[in-house]
Amino acid sequence: MCFCWFVCVCVCEYVYTDDWDIYSFHINSTVSSRYATTVITSRVANRMDESKEIEFQVRIPKNAFISKFRMFIDGQAYDGVVKSKEAAKQQYTDAVSQGQSAGIVSSVGRTLEEFKTSVNVAAHKKVTFELTYEELLKRKLGKYELQIHARPMQPVKDFKVDVYIHEKAGINIMEVKGGLSTNAMANAITKTHSDTQAWVYFYPTEDQQKTCDHCGEQGMNGDLVIVYDVNRDNSFGDIKKSSGYFVHHFAPSNLARIPKNVAFVIDQSGSMYGRKIQQTRTALIRILNDLAEEDHFGLITFDSSLFHWKRELVQATEENLASAKTFALQIQDRGATDINQAVLEGARMLNANPREGSASILILLTDGDPTSGVTNLEVIQSNVRKAIAGEFPLYCLGFGFDVNFEFLEKMSLQNNGVARRIYEDSDAELQLKGFYEEVATPLLTDVTMVYEGGINLTQTNFSQYYNGSEIVVAGQITDNDIGTFTPQVVAQRNRKVVNIQRVWAYLTVKQLLEKELRLSGPEKESAKKEALELSLKYSFVTPLTSMVVTKPPGESSDVLHKPKEGEAPQTPTSNVRQYGLMPSSLSLPLCYGVYGVVSLKLLHHPNKGQSFFSL
Template sequence: MLSAPGVVLLFTVLLGFSSLGLASETNDLDIYSFYVNSTVSSRYAVTVITSRVANRANESREVDFHVELPKNAFISKFTMTIDGKAYDGVVKKKEEAQQQYSRAVSRGESAGLVSVVGRKLEEFKTSVTVAAHSKVSFELTYEELLKRRLGKYELLIKAKPKQVVKDFKIDVRIFERQGISFLETKGGLASNDLESAVSTSKRDKEALVNFSPSVEQQKQCSGCADKGLSGELLVIYDVNRPKSAGDLQVVNGYFVHYFAPTGLSRIPKNVVFIIDQSGSMSGTKMKQTREAMLKILDDLYEEDHFGLITFDGSVTTWKDNLVPVNSDYLALARTFVKKINSRGMTDIHAAVLKGVEMLSRFGESGSPKGSTSIIILLTDGDPTSGVTNLGEIKANVKDAIRERYTLYCLGFGFDVNFKFLETMALENGGLARRIYEDSDAALQLQGFYEEVATPLLLEVQMKYSGALSTTQTSFGQYYDGSEIVVAGQITDNDLEKFTAEVKAKMKDNDVTFSEEITQSKGDSKTLDHYIFDTYIQRLWAYLTVQQLLEKQVLLTEEQQVAVREQVLALSLNYSFVTPLTSMVVTKPEGEQAQVAHKPKEGEAHSKPVISFRSSHRSNTAAYPSVRLLSADTVDGFGPALRSGKARTHRFRQGSAPYDHHPPVFRSFSILQQPPTAKNFLQKPTYASPTLVTVIKVLLPTQGQNTSICFDVEAQTNRIPRNPVLTLLYDPATGISITGEMLQGQHLHAIGVRHKDGCYMKANTTAIVVTQQGIESVFSWADLGMSHQCDGITLNLHDEVLLADMGKVHLRILRHKDGQSNFLWTALSLQAPIPGAKGLLGNSPISYVLKETTSTISAKLEILGKEVMGRRVSAVDYSIHSKPTVDCWLVPFSSVVPGSLQDVLSS
């Protein structure tokens, strides 16, 4: 319910682009396009930052790309395009990325760890050399679940391009099924000289915010001149809440439940404030703490009771017992707070136990019925007197509290052992928050108190029928202005009745909320048009990873190992840069790859960034070590994945829903390691380089929401350079569908033969139909084309060629890939074809989910045999929006008889 440590208000990104040397001064490097597109679909925000830079100089220049993003966000994609050649960021296990970095350093090369921690943000930074009169574009995507605080969601974008940009635009789209109750914009980019550059519109469920400053506005705004804009755009909104049970959404086997009931009576609280007044709190810290406490006292409710404790080497209580909130006690408390001064040592152990003792006595003497008790500890350092063993302190505090009270720990500055405070708070139902030493530290303290000032529900328990792998479902409190979010997977495919039930305690009685979704069996479309199919799935993965990372400090070493494996698997499957993964930024030949890490809370927030400098610059775009087209997997079934060869994880996310009738053949993807040892990984030369082609095929299923997928792998010295693969061959009807790969990268051509009377071949430029020796040639621009050919009916609409052959329906899509095109196929069968061969001969497939062994693995029964499946994600190229889908990865032999040689075609 409360945000993780840090004071950033839900969603923040700082953008800056700069060149090195004299380029920025001479305008040799021109940022001619700067575009931020942030789409929020029911709180889940996906932000894409695109910057295009042109080198106008007569010699090479180095360009930096620099983005600061929220601490709670996960980078999911990065692409750098130079002269039409794309270089992709690859998410890897952190140890693998670190080894790569270490090898580069040991060779005397200067690589860089390119993420740092700031007060609110983390930094992603990379650089590349751009040849004279050439262009480079950077595109970074990151994802985050917006958290509701104090009754609103906030999205903050800071823009700092450092020069005037010809095409400067920030677009924010917000879609909320509950309806948007209010929308406003603030910040330097929305006021004074730039106010006219901001436009907003709000309809019932959709809000749009656009910031498009002209060149003149960028030059004439206050303090801009030729240095460009530097400011922030803050978008604030909330949603309607007509249902007390919240908003329940279900799509494609996943659900999310947003729970934030209104109209509830406030629960009285008994709160003890424990304030560190040791010597290290002297000066500004102490002044700001007094200022914050005076404001907090003004915000206490009349039904509340409170107590004040200060500590250094000894413990001082303002009153021996908690007192009611009234004008007399508040006046005395203000006098006490004003006299708090720093001195002495730090005895955290005695101070916290004293607070527990006060609450215990207050409870024994008759605390208000239905009230809740909390302790708020503020300290800026480690214990230096009394009990100083951290383990002993945590054990004694936990034993004293015994789950009766909630403990919140506020760590002031970076000298404090934040992990110790975090563990102690989590063990006692609370959380820890870092208070940053800055001019607004008092506001940070006040802001935290406001979040917990108004409890509305206690002992909240969430239950869901037919669900598994749910995120956290038990919450000690629900506070006014916050929101509980639960996501999970649905085990029961019959979604005619999916129920959410919430039980909790109110001020005077227990209460139960319930919400139910009803729909036709097999229909997963319960959401509005703006919800892309993988929205809930990715939200579930994001929230699961976040909560596992937060809770792992409470686990034993053995439990932590299991949790880390689960987090790693999810991070790799969904291409998230988390504390267990890193993104390797590929470079052209002659430039070392850089590694972007997800830093942990408490790491030095002013860590320097080391940018790579190479003595040799090449303008030739080298073949990257891996060409990314689709998802890889963790501990996959094929030899290529187990061999330790370079592998990649990339997920392209669509924004449009699936077609109403998803095709049988959804995705067909290739990962290839090129025939060279001199690639961006700088791997050593092998005597006999082994080339591995990996083809991932996705099949839909009958009666299940999750598809089946399998890998096809082979040594490339055993297959042609441009292999032709049999997708489907039906001996009874003579229908044959084949796909030609261009150097193992893309489907370059699709061939369809119906008996011997008609043959159709489509490549990326033309469609050729041959009937009785006569050729008919069509262009992809011939929209509305319709042609009959001996049992095959062809229709062309919007980059999609439809080939209807009775019981077999084929869709061929043409996709853009930088400056080139490639093809994709989607095959629909009315029923399985007996005796059919090829990669898709057994589709559609059916399976029985026999046993779920973990959140990402299960035992499946396919064609009468039990096999192990692992849940992975892959890109669905069968529609132009290219969404990411979930699938059970199973062995090739479990769905396709024979080997790869059996599906090779001439």
């Protein structure tokens, strides 16, 4: 049995005034075959004798793409249209005749972006806002977790949270946690689950919204968290096929772990002073406690110079771990930042320790730009790419908001890794340790997904597969002929219709955006063009597109855009009162296309040292 995890977060809030009444406030999340669709609806009435400008505001997961936005005023629907950023900006500029009402999607925190738009509502009239966003849920740390944060700032008479989950593999257990799951709210929560489906309803009364542990006169302020796991047999994946498309979820869990070689490269420059360096020391000691004896590791700290604990990787014996912890406790902030020299030394240590049947990992933690040694970012990226030469992944952890995150992200993607921002909160050491746990247990290396009869595939090569994660590949089936479609995995080791086509489009756009970031020249432009075309075709708001919201005549249009990581949030210039919204109630039947469980057997190739997962 294994546990699967995803986070799908919706934060909804507003500032209450006597000018209008939120008379309906709903959340609905539908998760089907790991693809989440959330529709958010909020209904508001202007109770004043004059028109007022009302702002619609919601927070959505950063990895989600907004695919639809609609306003209903006096029975008239006003739809947002996804266009290229340039076309949207031009339409916005042409439409603005007076005032500066603004609509944006802006980064506001660890996992959320904020969607805002505003509209003028006549006296004693009502407006309904409806937003749809989609997200392919990522498996992490072996569990699925649906988290909903509610802070309406006012008790709402018609307040509902509806959650529906469907997993073909079967739902083993389910529980509801979080700050809103308290004794005071016990009878407001209804949960049921059958073999393959689960429902959670959260309907607190107005009184309950004021009296729970995280409640008051301004209503609720807390989380509702639905946690569940699924049944897993001995197969190594499942494939769903529909309308000429397929999606393959590959998450084997009964494989033996591979010993790892890990080099930690830690920034101790002057900007890491105080809390950052303290949190880093604490996290590093916790991580060292989790190393297995068959693992090998190394520690490098750097400012303008390098400081080694040992010059080569050593085994994680009890004696070596005790010595490494002493070294970690003595890390002090000082000096400038020579990222180039430090990462190249980490790569050298790993390349000098090529243990057969093991997986190597390079982890960089820094909070700033390179200020010493080689400082040209493109030269550093080129040097690192040559030093690693595709042999192992590089994971870059950017501490705080001053770090050049785009530089770290590009360098990670160029070397089969990912970048993660570490927020300087009270739990930063837990964030660091949490990231390490995601890559702490490698099960496979050099994974290649092969699909005979498949075309237009998303990413099929993966440097490593970790316990608790999941590999997802989507594509089209040649000539829509399911009979000719055969998958194979090669690796090194010791109620709504599920729209498979949208899963493919989502994955393809995400991967093209990553490709565009790490490339240059004609290849960069080609990836950008393809990502733009798919974003427009499937109406996804991405960093290359914006959504133009056309308001009633006489009001300016809004442009809603998705920023890059770390981009400063924009602020509407109009002086509007704010209110929040809530996902709407959506109940749609579910059905599936052809569903197949792929039983894969692990076969060893004696000559090539490879293992094959075969049907």
